[in-house]
Amino acid sequence: MGVQNNLGTAVPNMHISGSSIFSFDGDGICSGQYSPTPAGCPFGSTQYEGPNTSFSIVDPSHGTVNFAGGLASGASAYFSLEGALSAASITILRATKLTYTGPMLAAQGQPVTLSGVLKADNTTPISKQTVTLSLGSQNCIGTTDTGGTAKCRINSVSAPLGNNAATANFAGGRFYPPAKDSKQVLIFAFLSSGSFILGDQTVASVLPNTTVTWWGSQWQKLNRLSSGSAPAAFKGFATTLSMTPPSCGNTWTTDPGNSSGSPTSVPSYMAVIVTSTVSKSGRTISGNTPSIVIVKTNSGYVNNPGHVGIGTVVAVLCKSPNQTPSSNNGGGPLSGNRLKKPSKKSL
Numbered sequence: 001m002g003v004q005n006n007l008g009t010a011v012p013n014m015h016i017s018g019s020s021i022f023s024f025d026g027d028g029i030c031s032g033q034y035s036p037t038p039a040g041c042p043f044g045s046t047q048y049e050g051p052n053t054s055f056s057i058v059d060p061s062h063g064t065v066n067f068a069g070g071l072a073s074g075a076s077a078y079f080s081l082e083g084a085l086s087a088a089s090i091t092i093l094r095a096t097k098l099t100y101t102g103p104m105l106a107a108q109g110q111p112v113t114l115s116g117v118l119k120a121d122n123t124t125p126i127s128k129q130t131v132t133l134s135l136g137s138q139n140c141i142g143t144t145d146t147g148g149t150a151k152c153r154i155n156s157v158s159a160p161l162g163n164n165a166a167t168a169n170f171a172g173g174r175f176y177p178p179a180k181d182s183k184q185v186l187i188f189a190f191l192s193s194g195s196f197i198l199g200d201q202t203v204a205s206v207l208p209n210t211t212v213t214w215w216g217s218q219w220q221k222l223n224r225l226s227s228g229s230a231p232a233a234f235k236g237f238a239t240t241l242s243m244t245p246p247s248c249g250n251t252w253t254t255d256p257g258n259s260s261g262s263p264t265s266v267p268s269y270m271a272v273i274v275t276s277t278v279s280k281s282g283r284t285i286s287g288n289t290p291s292i293v294i295v296k297t298n299s300g301y302v303n304n305p306g307h308v309g310i311g312t313v314v315a316v317l318c319k320s321p322n323q324t325p326s327s328n329n330g331g332g333p334l335s336g337n338r339l340k341k342p343s344k345k346s347l
Helices: 200-204
Strands: 002-004 011-017 053-060 064-070 076-078 090-093 096-100 103-106 113-118 128-135 138-143 151-152 160-170 179-188 197-199 212-214 251-254 269-275 278-281 285-287 291-296 310-320
Touching: 064 076, 090 269, 103 269, 113 128, 113 138, 113 160, 179 269, 179 310, 197 200, 197 212, 197 291, 200 269, 200 291, 269 285, 269 310
Parallel strands: 096 179, 103 179, 197 269
Antiparallel strands: 002 076, 011 064, 011 090, 053 064, 096 113, 113 151, 128 138, 128 160, 138 151, 160 179, 212 310, 251 285, 269 291, 278 285, 291 310
């Protein structure tokens, strides 16, 4: 059987059906029963395959012919079967590409919306198809819209802290072969109440391996702020947030020194508020939240400011709209030499 691709785009495979067409009895084109035998035989284990073709057999009457590297537009191929076919028994499976487009950061214990985009021939959106989206061991199901986008929500992320695989999976359809895509998503945690703080100028200057101090008796000396020095009584922990969990553009207050009520332990990947101003009025210390970063915390933290809390900034979670834009193309782990702006999909 000979086929020629006249579709104007490469064809990866085609599904064919017919009575007992895959009931091979040993008399294929490479069996030696035909003269001349095609040069290069055998091309596959059944001796019915042609050059650069292979079979995925469902049952004796159904299967798929796969073209290695795709059958280019205008190109032809040949193979043998046990019976004749009509045009009605051939279905062309268009090339599909599925891309995970969800967030690159997700908070443990918080909801997250995952997404993926499904396209045919890498250009045309495919609608009304089911896509399974997963993060770690959790998954949900979405249906592609007219733009090829499928979305679904996980109500509470349970994946462990650190890098986890986010996967978009399409099982295939009548005209489309299966497709899959995976990306690494960083799972972090908010504190159950309050938040540690970093100075905005300090964060703006960090490199990927720079150690920062988010807790300690010398916090005001180790963190630089746009508005000037913080009061010495501030040790780096905000007790009360205007919103929990914190978000960019909110405010916070706390008490001086060790009376701020810092937690007894911290997560390995922790959301930390970045502030540009810290002021003190009476016993109340307050500040703003122009941005939030994710810090990989070092061991050794104790909720006594005499024992410093340190770590490295690994991602930017959000920036408030009035912050100076930067060149990042998506929230998540640092890339390049400086901290970069997060995607709006961070949560």
